Amino acid sequence: MAGALVRGMLGNQVAAPAQIWATNRSSDERLGGLRDRYGITVTRSKSDLAAASSILVLAVKPKDMAGVLRELAPLVRADHLVISVAAGIPLRSIESALSGVPVIRAMPNTSAAVQESATALAAGMRADAVHLAAAETIFRAVGDVMAVDEDLLDVVTGLSGSGPAYVYRLIEAMIHAGTDLGLDALLARRLAVQTLIGAARMLETSSEDPGALRERVTSPGGTTMAALRALEDGGFAMAIREAIGRAADRAREMADEFAGGEPAKRLAAER
Ligand SMILES: NC(=O)c1ccc[n+]([C@@H]2O[C@H](COP(=O)([O-])OP(=O)(O)OC[C@H]3O[C@@H](n4cnc5c(N)ncnc54)[C@H](OP(=O)(O)O)[C@@H]3O)[C@@H](O)[C@H]2O)c1
Structure with a gap:
């Protein structure tokens, strides 16, 4: 850093x-x-x-x-x-x-x-x-x-501090899915990464919220809708909520460990 x-x-x-x-x-x-x-x-x-x-x-x-x-x-x-x-x-x-x-x-x-x-x-x-x-x-x-x-x-730590790892995990899963279904690994990586960059740039430049952008690319009965249903059936949003919550909890625990634990006691004893 x-x-x-x-x-x-x-x-x-x-x-x-x-x-x-x-x-x-x-x-x-x-x-x-x-x-x-x-x-x-x-x-x-x-x-x-x-x-x-x-x-x-x-x-x-x-x-x-x-x-x-x-x-x-x-x-x-x-x-x-x-x-x-x-x-x-x-x-x-x-x-x-x-x-x-x-x-x-x-x-x-x-x-x-x-x-x-x-x-x-x-x-x-x-x-x-x-x-x-x-x-x-x-x-x-x-x-x-x-x-x-x-x-x-602590919530910031859970959302953006640890957040790059969640995005890497998503891209990793997309690449695995692509290769499982027949794509070459390098091609799958290139497609997945450019998809991430493009979506991020859309979010950065648009005044619409992510939900509105998602709805605009989700035609009723289309491929994206089928994919999003599978994601929600798999508990996607719940898993993200749980992940950020657990990271925030861990940050709080670390604060408690530091404030009440050995390092803090040593510092207090030395003052
Ligand atoms: N990496 C991230 O993405 C990220 C994101 C958010 C926050 N952070 C925070 O940033 C901090 C640093 O992370 P990092 O990944 O950069 O760690 P890092 O690469 O391990 O660097 C830590 C540095 O601290 C030095 N250090 C340790 N004890 C010292 C001492 N007593 N006196 C002087 N220097 C000392 C180490 O020196 P030696 O190498 O000589 O041991 C090392 O250069 C962490 O607290 C982490 O929570 C990191």
Whole structure:
């Protein structure tokens, strides 16, 4: 995710290479790769990085967040903005670990790699409109950005954060069906992917809702109607509702684990 943000910001001239610093935990190869590819500054010193930066983007796995917050706590200033992309780590946990610092949570998705992320932002109690605008500028470089209240971020995680995987699963199923029924696999993939791109572009450019677009391509007694009946008989809409609900539940559980679990207890004990 960090690499996608760097690529998007540089590609869209949101920042110059000299303005971007990066660090990681252990992989010199990965860090060196970012430096060589993008001309940014890489360092092993979080202290140097924090001193040189005004915005700190925490793009670590949720399980690593407690360690990162512990390392950053003595280094952050009130004039920093901290942006976390970690799924399920609540603003209150980050704010209490980095006291006095404005924090924003972002939920992008993997399509940031091709600058087509759907990103939702939730501002913490110390983040103002200027901070939100700065975060929007960063994530606009990798796609579309929307601001939401934090209590909606779990549903956002279920819908768009994990959403690319549902679309990949749909395309995978379409390709399997096509090959099962006699199409060459590459041809089936090309047809399925272009169908997805075309439908997405129709949705993007049309003011009609998806249901109206669907009805317009569904002639009574035709092929599409036969297909849609089979989908609904198979519980399609119910399965999607269940999938997004379960992902949102898991995001909530992760927040509870972090807030009440070992990482939070360790942080509290150290304060
Ligand atoms: N990928 C997505 O589509 C997506 C979508 C939405 C949200 N997110 C969120 O984005 C976050 C990052 O995901 P990712 O897929 O980019 O993970 P990733 O490729 O595993 O990158 C995580 C990075 O965190 C670094 N790190 C871990 N502990 C550290 C520490 N103590 N100090 C400094 N760096 C540390 C790791 O360094 P080393 O490599 O050296 O260990 C690694 O470079 C996750 O929280 C995820 O929930 C991802």
